[in-house]
Amino acid sequence: MNIHEYQAKQLLAKFGVAVPRGGVAYTPDEAAEVAKGLGGPVYVVKSQIHAGGRGAGRFTSDPDGKGGVRVVKSVDDVKTNAAAMLGHTLVTKQTGPAGKEVKRLYIEEGADIKRELYLGMLIDRASSRVTVMASTEGGMEIEEVAHDHPEKILKLAIDPVAGLQAHHARRVAFALGLEGKQVGACVKFVLAMYEAFIALDASIVEINPLVITGAGDVIALDAKMNFDDNALFRHKDVAELRDEDEEDPLEIEAGRHELNYVKLDGNIGCMVNGAGLAMATMDIIKLYGGEPANFLDVGGGATKERVTAAFKIILADKNVGGILVNIFGGIMRCDVIAEGVVAAAREVSLHVPLVVRLEGTNVDLGKKILAESGLPILSANNLADAAEKVVKAVKEAA
Ligand code: ADP
Ligand code: MG
Numbered sequence: 001m002n003i004h005e006y007q008a009k010q011l012l013a014k015f016g017v018a019v020p021r022g023g024v025a026y027t028p029d030e031a032a033e034v035a036k037g038l039g040g041p042v043y044v045v046k047s048q049i050h051a052g053g054r055g056a057g058r059f060t061s062d063p064d065g066k067g068g069v070r071v072v073k074s075v076d077d078v079k080t081n082a083a084a085m086l087g088h089t090l091v092t093k094q095t096g097p098a099g100k101e102v103k104r105l106y107i108e109e110g111a112d113i114k115r116e117l118y119l120g121m122l123i124d125r126a127s128s129r130v131t132v133m134a135s136t137e138g139g140m141e142i143e144e145v146a147h148d149h150p151e152k153i154l155k156l157a158i159d160p161v162a163g164l165q166a167h168h169a170r171r172v173a174f175a176l177g178l179e180g181k182q183v184g185a186c187v188k189f190v191l192a193m194y195e196a197f198i199a200l201d202a203s204i205v206e207i208n209p210l211v212i213t214g215a216g217d218v219i220a221l222d223a224k225m226n227f228d229d230n231a232l233f234r235h236k237d238v239a240e241l242r243d244e245d246e247e248d249p250l251e252i253e254a255g256r257h258e259l260n261y262v263k264l265d266g267n268i269g270c271m272v273n274g275a276g277l278a279m280a281t282m283d284i285i286k287l288y289g290g291e292p293a294n295f296l297d298v299g300g301g302a303t304k305e306r307v308t309a310a311f312k313i314i315l316a317d318k319n320v321g322g323i324l325v326n327i328f329g330g331i332m333r334c335d336v337i338a339e340g341v342v343a344a345a346r347e348v349s350l351h352v353p354l355v356v357r358l359e360g361t362n363v364d365l366g367k368k369i370l371a372e373s374g375l376p377i378l379s380a381n382n383l384a385d386a387a388e389k390v391v392k393a394v395k396e397a398a
Contacts, residue, residue: 002050002224002227002246003225005224006104008205011200014196015193015199017193018188018218018220019219020221027082028080031078031079032076041110044070045069045105046107047068050243053094058091059088060088061088087103111219114211117134117137117138118133118136118139118140118145120208121204122203122205124157130160132194133154134172136176142208154171156168164191168190169186172186189210193205201227203228205223206223207222250263251263254313257306257313259309259313260299262294263294264282265293267293268290269296269314269323270282270292270293270294271298271327273327274297280383284386285390296313298327300330300331307337308348310344311323321353322352322354322355322393322394322397323390325354325355329361330360333362334359334361337358338365342369354377354378355393357379357383357386358370
């Protein structure tokens with residue numbers, strides 16, 4: 001799960017990570033109120049969307065204008081800029097061409113920036129460890145730095161038992177070229193950030209830029225946090241920060257039914273049990289010249305209700321021109337699946353071709369139920385047959 005910059009800063013601050021003062025605003029008046037409280041002389045008006053690259057982004061309402069992060073010098077300017085940003089669509093490198101509507105702003109005190117650095121922590125799958133990444137190239141995307149100047153990134157894999165130690169934090173400080181009191185401030189920052197990472201079951205904490213101010217302070221000017229969804233049950237306070245406006249509505253609905261659904265760009269809806277089989281199904285659709293409209297794993301214990309919900313979600317996607325149901329009945333029985341598919345197809349009054357491939361326990365009974373349902377269901381004998389049939393049926397229906 002993702003959260004907004006201001007939420008990440010609030011969480012990190014609780015652990016002692018240094019962040020500028022600021023407040024969230026949903027209207028221009030609220031923005032002005034927050035700015036008055038901060039007192040100036042410099043304010044920064046920051047679009048809150050779940051995507052980076054806001055500073056360099058552009059609003060569709062004002063393509064030649066200023067970006068999604070604006071430094072201003074008066075409360076009036078905070079208000080006018082807030083009005084120009086709220087309710088408008090911001091397109092950044094990370095939003096895709098459709099952009100995201102800005103519904104919240106973060107009004108922050110302006111920092112006196114001497115240097116912009118990079119500090120990130122993430123779970124490295126190769127080493128299975130929390131890995132600290134630090135670089136002097138702040139403000140740039142770390143992927144670009146890794147590509148062009150890998151030597152400019154310090155990477156430290158942290159032993160999960162011993163945890164991050166002060167000597168790790170000092171190595172970060174020295175790699176960033178810090179001196180004097182900045183070293184101590186950086187050590188405190190890195191230790192606090194790691195504590196937050198572990199305590200909150202984060203999967204990514206990225207501070208870009210981490211800045212050194214004119215006064216020698218080390219502060220987080222931007223903050224991005226992602227969390228391990230499987231650990232959210234033990235962090236109710238984090239789970240409450242979810243902003244459904246930032247998520248795909250179909251994916252939210254799928255989550256309510258415990259379906260693993262990811263929307264894609266193709267036109268063949270897939271309903272499969274098991275993530276591996278779902279991936280294989282997408283592959284074979286492509287092999288036969290089709291494009292999957294989604295990844296959908298209904299899970300091992302799919303009930304009739306869940307199958308119906310899955311059908312509705314697949315069909316809510318306007319691009320879907322046909323559906324392939326590919327179920328392996330291991331723990332689940334094929335007759336139960338077939339009953340679910342038939343009930344769901346009736347309930348949603350299916351208007352696109354439906355190909356069903358069943359295999360496993362009670363497969364003959366399952367196929368009989370499909371055949372006797374009277375519904376125009378195309379039954380398939382194996383994965384290749386199923387893919388070929390659905391690709392053909394979708395082409396013919398189009
Ligand atoms: P994004 O990464 O989405 O573009 P950032 O929060 O990193 O957004 O802001 C972009 C740039 O705006 C920063 O690199 C920094 O130069 C400037 N900036 C952001 N917040 C402040 C602030 N509080 N004071 C001064 N400059 C800021
Ligand atoms: Mg940034």
